[in-house]
Amino acid sequence: MVVEAGHFSLILALFVAAAQAVVPLAGAARGNAAWMAFAKPAAISQFLLLAFSFAALTQAYIVSDFSVLNVVINSHSAKPMIYKITGVWANHEGSMLLWVLVLAGFGMAIAAFGRNLPPSLRARTLGVQALISVGFLLFIIFTSNPFERMLPPPADGQGMNPLLQDMGLALHPPFLYLGYVGFSVAFSFSIAALIEGRVDAAWARWVRPWTMVAWVFLTAGIALGSWWAYYELGWGGFWFWDPVENASFMPWLVGTALLHSAIVVEKRDSMRAWTVFLAIITFALSLLGTFMVRSGVLNSVHAFASDPTRGVFILVLLLLVTCGSLALFAWRGPTLKSPILFRPVSREGGLLLNNLLMSIGAAVVLLGSLYPLFLDAVGGGKVSVGSPFFNAVFLPLMVPMILAMAFGPMLNWKRGDLIGAAQRLRVAFAAMVLGAGAAWVMVTDGPVWGLVGSGLAAWLFVGTLVEIFERARHFKGGLAAGLRRLARMPRANWGMTLGHLGLAVVIMGITAAGAWKRESIQVMKPGQTVTLSGYDFKFEGARQGNGPNYFYTRGTFTVSRNGKPIVTLEPEKRTYPVRGTPTTEAAIYPLFTGDLYTVIADPEKDAKGKETGGYVTRLYFNPLVSWMWAGYLIMVFGGGISLSDRRYRIGAPVRKSKAAPVNASAKGA
């Protein structure tokens, strides 16, 4: 019964979304206040209906209702409860339901927090938001219905892929979706602004926090995905330039550019059309990301849903949204044109450079990801474009970017002084040389780019500190006076500082883990020791046993340095009988200087199939990996601090021409 109610409520949500798309947009066009006001209750009820629908599906998973096809395929009664619940979105249908739920959630948030928006802008934004909802609800109901029944119900489910039975992976899609879908808000605001033909500082001030929310979630989602790949795939790597990783990275790059260009619109009323364009592209890339994951067109380690009809449906949706909004942009965009009121060397110039490099970076990733598809379509053969390509193209592009990142905040608006800024940054120059030099002394046999990365990380870190130091006016008048000045600094500035510092730490982590990784693969018998980067890994032996729903081979390693024991690591090789699939569970011990990472495989057998008593083992020392995770945390935290800036919530400048209707609508809505 609950399942039917959930299904019904899903269909009802489609009709509510359709009404929410039509009525407020028509109302805004005709200046009908009552029609415009319809958007708010519609957005709230759409969210509540979808929330109920999602809850109904979750309930079917919790009680293991095997009359629902989706539960049969993706769940099993023997699965731990927490993974029954996360299993709701670990499959195609459920994850799409989560997608629209998040979309409706953002719609409701606009309705709830948008009290100081002009009524026509709010109505149009919610209308556009609902149009996207309609598209995706049609997609779910017609091609991916999670409520489909299976009668008679089988005795038990078909389990879930054991690789997916993992906390990191369970949390990764919701964060990623909150990021992807979060950019729909900036998109809807942009389309609404294009219809109104008006983008100004107030508009940018409304859009910025929403973009920041999406950016924070997307950053967290990418970090979680990377973390999962690191400990679960058992290869000691954290980023593979896999099409699905690229799919989340492209909106991140353009979204970061959007975050920076919206500052220029808000502070200087310049780069308006460009910002609207970026908002459209960011969301289009988010949709492309959904398409790439959900259609299975790209050969990827993640591609587990492949159904051509679904792919075509999302592709059509993607083309409609992208082409439709770009056509609108081409038509209405010229009205937003803003004069260039700044010199190339200025704060605006720095932000523009960031935008250019981020966009070009995203274009490179896009071309690399789609090239195999394109070549195959024209009959040019099957190719794969992997990490060597992306590393060779993307990383050099980021060098000028990071150099410019320390300069940007040091420049004045409108007209900056490059030589003066360079003089103020002399400590950062020194840090760059020291960083690269220290790396050279400590790791004598590493690649050159390891030195470049260390130097850049030190440059960015110290350069950002210099800016903060100047804001404290060099702590003139004592430490307390300086701190008081910093305490008065707007929270959004702290966001920038932490974001840039966090990136510097991430760069250091990526550089060290990428350039100076040590690995060793060998057959080990109990009692043998292998030394890696000064750490002695002693293999104590292995044993077999049973977990809750799997068998395991568990190896025991004791790791010591100079005879001092550090930790005992127990990697496992598991086999899940429900599906007969094995998985590798690496055992990792994070140290400040790097991670000790151990993997064990099946017992070694000789030619006659007899066990020799040895095991194939993989040992890694991955330097500074925890720095990377810490850096992501700092970036996400910085975004959160920035969001708490009071200026985003109160005192948003009211549009002069529309001051009166704003207040009226606040009461009316």
Next chain:
Amino acid sequence: MKRKHKRLVFVSIALVLLAGAAGLMLMAYEENIVFFRSPTDIVEKAPVEGRRLRLGGLVEEGSLKKDGTTVTFKVTDLSNTVPVTYTGILPDLFREGQGVVTEGRFQGGVFVASEVLAKHDENYMPPEVAEALKKSGKWKGGNGANSK
């Protein structure tokens, strides 16, 4: 600086950056784009030694031999077979008779793989492998990439 001059400066900065990116891509293209070949492709047209490529097909039944950390096996599209050696731990889902994609270089007629690719799902057949099998006329499964 006049407005026109400013625009010129911005446009030229953008063009320089774009040209730089395009240059990097062309340089990377030669070295880093990896073509996929089936065993039949290899037998019909011998590849250049030392050029990186991907080889895919089925792991031939009974061909897997382990010697310490070095494994040798044969990749087949049921018409032709190519011997492969690999040093390291094979992915969890590697099995005889199943689809596999390996990446590496030819050295003296043997394909030395640096990577053996794993998939999330044991039922998953890499699409290139499915197509290679179809081309050699030995495909018995359905038409999707998901059929065994």
